[in-house]
Amino acid sequence: PQSPNWANWAIPLTIAVGETSMAIFAMTFLDLRRRRPLMHRVFVGFVIFQLLMLAITPLIGYRPAILIETAGVFVIAVMILTAALMLIRDGYRPARYFLLAWTALLVGVVAYALVSFGLLPKIFLTEYGIQIGSALEMTLLSFALAFRIRDLENEKQRLIRRSRDQLEAQVAERTRDLNEAMKELSELNLRLHEHSLRDGLTGAYNRRFVDQHVEAMRQRCAEGQQPLSVLMIDLDHFKQINDRYGHLVGDDCLRTVADVLHSQLLNDEEKLVRWGGEEFVILLPGVGHQAALQRAEQIRSNLAACPSTVQNQSVQLRTSIGVASADAAQLESVACLLESADGALYQAKRGGRDRVVVGQIAGCIKDETSDLR
Template identity: 30%
Template sequence: MYKSPWSWLLSLSLVLLPGLAVAANPDISYLISIDLAADSYTQQARALAVNGLFCGVLLVMAVFKLFVYWHSRTLSFLFHGCYGLCVFLMTAVATGLSSFFWQPPFWNTFQLIMVIGVAAAVLIALFAGDLVAQAKAPKRLQVVFRVLILAIALSGMVMLLSWHLYAVRLVVVLACLLSLYMLGCSIWLWQKKVRYSGFYFIAWLALSIGFGLTLLSYKGWLTLPIATHVPLIIGLIAEVIVISFVMAGSFADAKQARLAAQRESLKNAERANRLQQQALQAQANATEELESKVQERTFELEVALRELEETNRQLEEQSTVDFLTGVKNRKHFDKRYVAEFRRSRREQTPLGVVMLDIDHFKRINDTYGHLVGDEVIRQVAHRIQSVLKRPSDALTRYGGEEFALILPATHLEGALLVVEEVLTAIRQTPFITNDGALPVTISAGLSVAVVQPEMEPNGLLDAADQALYSAKEAGRDQAKWQQVGAQGHSPQSLLFKSDDY
């Protein structure tokens, strides 16, 4: 409650409000006068000394609380310190000590006391509201304090501007309500067993009694042997003194609590430091033992990892090698084709794909058996592999009796030479089997292109496959070339076939 910087400015402005009021109305006349005349010079001197003592005590207490606020930034010290300054000013004006510093008619005693009283009422309400907020009072109690503060401040402004009798009476009524409400809050604090709540009750009871006696005496309902203002001044002084001692005790308690917390924190830190040292020593011992075990396990793990890597390499190799021919299989072809297709598109280099198929292989199987067929496939793969000279050229068994060549960075002329050598190597030398020499031929379909961004991934494969189909339709033992994207056009015959030899 009241945590904004505006609270500090409000408190300061309330202390300065009396001076601003008189500066705005320098010619107003007295509504009441307080006679300080004594029977003798000695009595007057004694009265001034006592009044000066009270004012000095009030001023010292107010300055002390403001100093504590400056040190601790606790708003309750700010509110009650400014409230103490207002009580000091009211006492000085009411007892006549202010006449030593200014002379009438520049200051009007009644109006000045009323303005200071409004400021004091707002400040003590702020103090009490902050107190009940710290005690976690219900929201409705805090709301009532805010309403009273606002009402007293507004009525004080109306009184300051008009000095109408009804405005003065409204201020007095609101002050009575505030006094009773603060007394009720002190009882609530007492019931909640808040520390020093009994002293708050005594202080605000003294203030309420003094205010009530002054009000009754002023209205003529009660006759006192002392001046009208004296009960109020006594109540204010008593309230300030009691609350000041309570706040000093609270400040001392808070300081002791901080010191106790610091001592406990230091003990906990020392205990934690000892435990940490023990834990570090235990950790060092465990770490040393663990390191030896880790080194042993690491060595074993490295050996196992090397064995696993070798096994994985062998498995990977086996998974991409055709078990019958020893050349790469279809799985390897698919990966290699995608890689070379992307490189051709990226580097804009030509890429050749050749599809090869053994002619009349089903007849060989049916006539000589599957064992002879397998031997033919192995020898065909060996002869094709012997033709390839570059490490980048890849031969794969595409499936059954069909093979595929990937020729990276190869123009059409170079691809034609490779295909010509392959067909010649298969055709010229018969295959030796257990059943004798067996003539074998193959057909080939070729496609070469520089891959463009818009080209389909299977464009080269489709073109080469269509060219192979055309070569078989044209009589086998020959090669055909198909341009990519020229589906629907007849593949072009190459310059070599069996009739050329």
């Protein structure tokens, strides 16, 4: 009463604030930013216009301001209806409840606007249409918000499930990658272990292989009631080859010998070992004395018939071989059998080289009488 001018300005200003609030609420509830970006920009433009009207209303006069704001009621009503219908068509369920709630308010607002333009008579329902519509709107929006909250909870649960599924998939993928890496590492370790048991020059096994595996070989033969034979092979006059042609040529000769010896192995159980220098050992599980002797003679003759060409000159490879065989179940140790083959090898050397000699194994056989005692 004390400020009639302010009372006049308060009406269009209040309408502007109300229309702005309606636009912001509709944008938020209907999730227009994500679901309808173009319609969201239209609503943002309307809000900006209303904020501008709040600033210029005192400058343009009461009647123009009230007419613009009243027209804005129709605009926001159409915008809200359009947005709600679009989202209903998109299958967004909360939009149906939102439209039902806002229809009550919009009817009251439109009725009030039509009264302002003199298009409807001023009666209780039209004059207080906004208040009546607001009461109905709040009641219906409470239901709409309940459905919205439920949908948000469902969406949250869906996102949680999807995140859990993605996490489980990532864990499974990482586990698979880890298992593959562990498998590769295991294979690499196996190759490294295998490499550590090999002679770098010839590719034959080294003495470490004998230390780690030969007892298991004897045990398998003993369990199968099989013999075990050893061939100790040495190149004759190899030092002369090194002195005359050099160690590189000597290495080539060793590789040639190793290739020939490898070709004489009949199965995977038979093993070629570089014992040291120009000496090689062939382990023959399951091969008896007579067969081992024949194999040794064949190896000696094959090496003699396989000259190595060095600096355009043919180098004859002669070998001395010591043979030792025993029943694996009666054998004291493989080391004893190796000593027997080594002794036979040196007998071949002293006997003129390029020959095969059989070693004595009497000292390698277990004393059965002592076992019985």
